[in-house]
Amino acid sequence: MSKLSLSEPKDTPIEQATLANKARKIPLPSGNTRVPLRQAKSTCQLTYTPPRRKPKSLQKTPSAIVPFLTKSSQLKAWEHDTRLQELETFADTFFSKISQVGQNSDVMKDAINLYKSRVEELEKNRDEIMANNCTLRIEMESMKNKLSTAEEALKIAETEHEIATDEHEQRLRIETDAVREEGQTQLQNLISQHQNEIEDLRRRHERELDNERSTYQREISQVTSQSALDTQKVHLEVANRDRQIEALQRDLRTARDDIEAEKLKNRELRRNLDTSSSNTLTLESSVRALKARIEFLESGSQEQSQAFERLQKQLEDALAETNEAKEKLRKEEMLRRKLHNQVQELKGNIRVFCRVRPTLNFEPESDIAQIAFPDGGEDCKEIAVMGPEERSSLGTVSRKQNAFSFDRVFGPGNQNADVFEEISQLVQSALDGYNVCIFCYGQTGSGKTHTMSSADGMIPRAVHQIYDTAKSLEEKGWTYTMEGNFVEVYNENLNDLLGKADDLDKKKHEIRHDMQRCKTTITDVNTVTLDSPEMVETILKRAAANRSVAATKANERSSRSHSVFILRLMGHNKITGERCEGTLNLVDLAGSERLSHSGATGDRLKETQNINRSLSCLGDVIGALGTGKEGGHIPYRNSKLTYLLQFSLGGNSKTLMFVMVSPLQAHLGETLTSLKFATKVHNTHIGTAKRVSKIQN
Numbered sequence: 001m002s003k004l005s006l007s008e009p010k011d012t013p014i015e016q017a018t019l020a021n022k023a024r025k026i027p028l029p030s031g032n033t034r035v036p037l038r039q040a041k042s043t044c045q046l047t048y049t050p051p052r053r054k055p056k057s058l059q060k061t062p063s064a065i066v067p068f069l070t071k072s073s074q075l076k077a078w079e080h081d082t083r084l085q086e087l088e089t090f091a092d093t094f095f096s097k098i099s100q101v102g103q104n105s106d107v108m109k110d111a112i113n114l115y116k117s118r119v120e121e122l123e124k125n126r127d128e129i130m131a132n133n134c135t136l137r138i139e140m141e142s143m144k145n146k147l148s149t150a151e152e153a154l155k156i157a158e159t160e161h162e163i164a165t166d167e168h169e170q171r172l173r174i175e176t177d178a179v180r181e182e183g184q185t186q187l188q189n190l191i192s193q194h195q196n197e198i199e200d201l202r203r204r205h206e207r208e209l210d211n212e213r214s215t216y217q218r219e220i221s222q223v224t225s226q227s228a229l230d231t232q233k234v235h236l237e238v239a240n241r242d243r244q245i246e247a248l249q250r251d252l253r254t255a256r257d258d259i260e261a262e263k264l265k266n267r268e269l270r271r272n273l274d275t276s277s278s279n280t281l282t283l284e285s286s287v288r289a290l291k292a293r294i295e296f297l298e299s300g301s302q303e304q305s306q307a308f309e310r311l312q313k314q315l316e317d318a319l320a321e322t323n324e325a326k327e328k329l330r331k332e333e334m335l336r337r338k339l340h341n342q343v344q345e346l347k348g349n350i351r352v353f354c355r356v357r358p359t360l361n362f363e364p365e366s367d368i369a370q371i372a373f374p375d376g377g378e379d380c381k382e383i384a385v386m387g388p389e390e391r392s393s394l395g396t397v398s399r400k401q402n403a404f405s406f407d408r409v410f411g412p413g414n415q416n417a418d419v420f421e422e423i424s425q426l427v428q429s430a431l432d433g434y435n436v437c438i439f440c441y442g443q444t445g446s447g448k449t450h451t452m453s454s455a456d457g458m459i460p461r462a463v464h465q466i467y468d469t470a471k472s473l474e475e476k477g478w479t480y481t482m483e484g485n486f487v488e489v490y491n492e493n494l495n496d497l498l499g500k501a502d503d504l505d506k507k508k509h510e511i512r513h514d515m516q517r518c519k520t521t522i523t524d525v526n527t528v529t530l531d532s533p534e535m536v537e538t539i540l541k542r543a544a545a546n547r548s549v550a551a552t553k554a555n556e557r558s559s560r561s562h563s564v565f566i567l568r569l570m571g572h573n574k575i576t577g578e579r580c581e582g583t584l585n586l587v588d589l590a591g592s593e594r595l596s597h598s599g600a601t602g603d604r605l606k607e608t609q610n611i612n613r614s615l616s617c618l619g620d621v622i623g624a625l626g627t628g629k630e631g632g633h634i635p636y637r638n639s640k641l642t643y644l645l646q647f648s649l650g651g652n653s654k655t656l657m658f659v660m661v662s663p664l665q666a667h668l669g670e671t672l673t674s675l676k677f678a679t680k681v682h683n684t685h686i687g688t689a690k691r692v693s694k695i696q697n
């Protein structure tokens with residue numbers, strides 16, 4: 001069953017028109033009060049029964065109906081039954097439609113009521129809005145009033161603000177002026193302050209510049225001396241090269257001559273070849289003749305082979321004799337070493353030599369002490385020094401003669417060459433693999449440095465001798481390498497005299513002992529391989545330069561420190577496989593003057609105390625070695641010097657002490673003290689020295 005709504009008429013045109021007319025009379029809701037369509041639909045839903053479908057003929061009826069009956073009307077007579085039936089159907093439809101419309105009008109009435117109530121509601125709303133409108137208008141009026149009041153207040157505030165701004169600007173201007181003035185005064189102050197600072201900086205900079213300049217000058221002098229050494233070395237090398245070049249040129253000339261001779265020979269040979277080929281024929285015939293002769297001679301060959309055997313035997317005998325002679329020579333060398341050592345031991349492993357230096361030009365004759373040499377001559381061993389004047393209780397003035405005897409005494413007339421002659425045998429011992437220590441002891445200015453390190457002193461002489469001997473030993477199979485260190489013990493600190501002068505008293509060096517190999521090394525020191533005797537001059541100059549840089553006065557530093565020249569000699573005999581290692585220590589001790597006499601204070605006092613301590617430690621070590629107790633304690637560790645020389649003092653070494661004496665009366669006290677100390681050392685006997693050697697497998 002389909003449903004019919006007001007807005008959806010689906011009837012015939014007549015019915016649609018009727019319904020539309022009816023609907024037009026119903027007031028429609030307007031605006032917000034409109035009834036939703038769905039609601040309307042639900043309220044206006046009517047039950048509709050569709051009309052039964054008319055027969056086709058009936059449907060066309062309205063167009064077939066003739067409004068008037070005329071003659072021309074060709075009307076057929078009605079069929080009553082059909083017509084009636086149709087009318088009845090129509091009436092039914094009509095009535096049903098009327099009832100339906102009635103029902104619709106009820107729905108409409110309900111809708112109208114609804115709309116009415118809605119209209120009332122809207123009117124009420126409108127009244128409320130009107131009332132609201134009124135209130136808003138009043139509020140707007142009051143707001144307008146407030147706005148005008150606010151505008152006035154704003155104007156007043158603006159004028160006030162302008163006034164305040166003006167005042168503020170004025171105040172600001174005044175303050176700015178004040179600040180500017182203050183700034184200018186501060187600026188002036190800063191400028192003057194900066195100028196002062198710049199002045200200070202300039203002064204400081206100049207000072208630093210001066211310091212740097214002096215440092216550079218020092219460095220330059222060092223570099224200059226270094227470069228002089230290098231130049232010397234280079235010169236030597238150049239001379240060597242020149243010699244080599246000359247030798248090569250000689251060789252070349254000889255080779256050229258040889259070539260020329262060869263060429264001549266060649267030409268001659270060619271000529272000979274020509275001759276030979278012509279001779280060949282002759283020879284061939286000769287060969288034949290010779291063959292016949294050989295056959296004849298073979299009978300005498302036995303005799304010849306016997307002569308050959310005789311010659312071979314003679315040659316073998318000669319070779320055996322040579323080997324025997326060589327072996328004898330080696331044995332003799334070993335024997336010489338042994339005997340030499342025995343001689344040295346007989347002389348004592350610790351020996352003391354005394355040397356009195358001559359007076360110098362500037363020293364007055366009146367200030368010369370009375371020193372005598374009772375057994376003066378070639379082999380002088382005694383010295384007698386007239387002591388200072390002593391007044392007895394009776395008032396008589398007397399002088400005591402102090403006599404001393406040593407292994408050898410050298411007077412003022414002796415030269416370094418004489419002194420070296422005596423010690424050269426000890427140097428030989430170092431080459432033979434012994435540890436040798438030569439000390440120079442005495443007060444400042446007594447001639448220690450002159451004896452030890454001057455151009456013809458013990459150090460250069462020893463090195464020259466070592467070179468000469470090493471060379472002569474080459475034919476006996478020995479080759480030697482030599483290494484040198486030059487260190488200084490100053491204030492119980494070790495310094496490397498072959499290093500940089502700037503490192504003196506700054507760089508730390510440590511002494512390391514290899515107890516198994518009885519070897520001493522010093523950390524961080526320069527070791528120079530002495531490959532020529534001239535190198536020693538370089539080393540001595542360098543050490544002297546370093547010392548003079550470190551001290552204000554050149555002599556000052558050398559007087560207050562012990563210098564130790566260490567020369568290690570490593571020998572290897574390629575025939576016997578024997579190896580030996582000896583050390584020669586040449587020690588120039590610091591001035592031995594006593595503390596009470598030196599009148600030292602401050603740094604000097606410290607230096608003097610250190611010197612005295614190390615010298616007395618040296619005495620203690622020698623004394624302890626002299627007691628000769630096996631395994632007895634030797635206080636090597638009590639000073640740097642004795643610790644450094646641990647393996648060169650004592651049983652396995654040979655020691656020579658030079659006591660240096662000044663000839664001046666003013667030094668008499670110190671002279672006697674030195675001689676007494678030397679006598680103590682002289683009375684000490686140190687055990688037998690052992691040679692450091694081993695045979696290679």
Ligand SMILES: Nc1ncnc2c1ncn2[C@@H]1O[C@H](COP(=O)(O)OP(=O)(O)OP(=O)(O)O)[C@@H](O)[C@H]1O
Pocket residue numbers: 356357358360414442443444445446447448449450451555558559560590591660
């Ligand atoms: N045998 C000598 N023949 C000539 N002059 C000598 C001799 N011994 C020393 N002199 C001179 O005496 C001066 C002092 O000697 P030297 O500098 O060797 O003394 P020193 O004991 O080493 O002093 P210091 O402890 O200050 O180093 C030097 O001018 C040196 O040349």
